[in-house]
Amino acid sequence: MTGTGGTDAGCIFCEADAHPRRDDLILIRGRVTYIILNLYPYNSGHLMVVPTRHVATLAATTSEEQAELMRFTRHAEIALTEVYKPQGLNVGVNLGRPAGAGVLDHLHVHVVPRWNGDTNFMSVVGETRVLPEELNETAKRLRPVFERLAKADV
Secondary structure: OOOOOOOEEEEEHHHHHHHHHHHHOEEOOOOOOOEEEEEOOOOOEEEEEEEEEOOOOHHHOOOOHHHHHHHHHHHHHHHHHHHOOEEEEEEOOOOOOOOOOOOOOOOOOOEEEEEOOOOOOOHOOOOOOOOOOOHHHHHHHHHHHHHHHHHHHO
C-alpha cells in the first residue's frame, strides 16, 4: 500500500518500526508516531519524527497523526536543546524528490541540531559522511529525556 496508509514492505521506516532489532534507533513510540535516529546524521542528535502508518504527505495524515507529529517535534526541540545545547535547529519535511526527499512515500520530519560553523565539508568535498557520534551514544543521551517528557506529557 505505497503512500496510502498501512505499511509497505520495502519502506525503511515501516521496516524499522516492525523489527525489534531496529529498536536501538527508535527513541520513543507514541500512539501513531515514533522518533528515530537518522542512520546517516548531518550532526549529532539528528533525528526524525515519523508516523507509524505508511503515509506520503501531510495532506494525507489524520488529525491525530498531525497532533502527535507536532507534539513529538516539540519534544525533539526540547530534548536536543537540553542534551546538545545547539545554537539553532533545522526542522523540515521534504515532500518529493525535487524537494530533497530520500524516502519518497513515508512522511517524516527531520530535526537537526545546528551550531555556527558546523558545515560538514567531508560530505561536500569527499562525498563521505562522517558519523559525528556513535548512534548508541546518541540514543543513550536522548532516550531518558524523551521518556521524561512523555511521562509529563509536556
